[in-house]
Amino acid sequence: MVPIVFVIAAVVAVVFAIITVAHSSPVINVLSLVVVFFAMAAIFALLGMDFLAAVQIIVYSGAILVLFLFVIMLLNIRSVERLGSGRRVQALLGTVVAVGVGAVPLIAISLLTPATGAVYPGALETGTVVPIGRALLTTHLFAFEFITLLLVAAIVGAVYLARREPR
């Protein structure tokens, strides 16, 4: 059961990731990205990370990508022009290098690290909300607080950029 669901989710994620970058309509790109996030949420759920799966959908699909769509619609972009003016050899070489740079470290990591249980113990019975909350406020408290600082800085920056010029 679990391998079947994983394979379906993985195939869906890869196919729609390709559509996300390849299709010429920005709206289709964003929608494909929504499907990718869904497939990733399914993989998280399979690993027992139910909280992460839900947050993935709420934050990315529910908020950030809606904002993307909002901007695309506001600017009324119907289609984007393709990059690269017919340089086939360079495009091919670029693809090979990109796949290599991405895939080699992944394969290396998966071969070098011993296969530990990816599923959090007891996750399926109790859920992962309590352990994640505990970890954030004890072990990783400094990083957690530091991220809040970063977010405040980002908000202040956004307000500064968006303010009207004084007359």
Next chain:
Amino acid sequence: MWVEVLVIGIKLAAVLAALLTTVPIMVWVERRASALMQDRLGPNRVGPFGLFEPVVDAVKLITKEDLIPSNVSRFLYLLAPAMALTVALSTFIAVPFGDGSDLELFGHPVRGFIVAPDLNIGILYIFAISSLAVYATVLAGWSSNNKYSMLGGIRASAQTISYELAMTISVVGVLMASGSLHLHQVVESQAGTWLGVLPRWHVCTQILGALTFVVAAFAETNRVPFDLPEAEAELVSGYMTEYSSMKYAAFFMGEYVHMTVSSALIVTMFFGGWTLPWIDLPFSGWLGGLLSIAIFVAKVAFFLFFFVWVRWTLPRFRFDQLMALGWKVMVPLAVLNFLWVGIAMAAGIL
């Protein structure tokens, strides 16, 4: 294994039937109640009190010519109404609609009147799925290739993001006070009394959170006074302008199902689910289980009527007022509620 699947299947069928039956009933209630409030008669020709009017409406919508305008983005145009209905229907599986934790069916425990009793993240699941509802609106607006539809879609996306924030923060208080994401436990934490007098419902213990949540629920369902995405006075019919026949009906049903789910959430999280104030009923056995469902349905029915009541009482907001209310009133109120719950829990009065 198969008995388990059967039990879940029965629950699913019951929930689906109930949700879809609510739609014609609510259409009738909406039309009759609006007539009552405006001193008109309302639909009263077909059947007693016009009760069969929704049936006739449904026949009309099904048999109507199904137009697809020639300039639409066909795939997205067809996807949007299907999505509106699917998203609205699939949120309800994490909502407990009765107690029934000690019942058995075909020798298998029912495990509470909730379709998915194992979903630990209950409320997060509901938010995850219902946050997708806006895609249906936005896609309908964009794919219709019509300026009114487009404006409706843009408004919907801005409105949803703004109010979702307040809604989520207001729910955090409830989750803190009940210590669980599972809605069954959220309901159980609201039994008994608070400070000796008041019922322990979250509407009493955190009134600001309840207020924010109800207002945000109105905004999320696109109902008056927050129906800017379809504002018929300015945008023809907003994102639904180019839709006809059953595709229009799908949006319509989606809105009413969404209303039902929102009412159920308001009842579950702030108005004690199936518990009654001051009366401690034992919800054991099938009779007790059915009683708990009846109490829950009665409360949901009240909030459904509340939706109708507000719609025919308040005028629509202007868009800047809507945004100002969302960001400058609702979000601070929700944060205030969050602070209050934290302080009250630390002081031991909650």
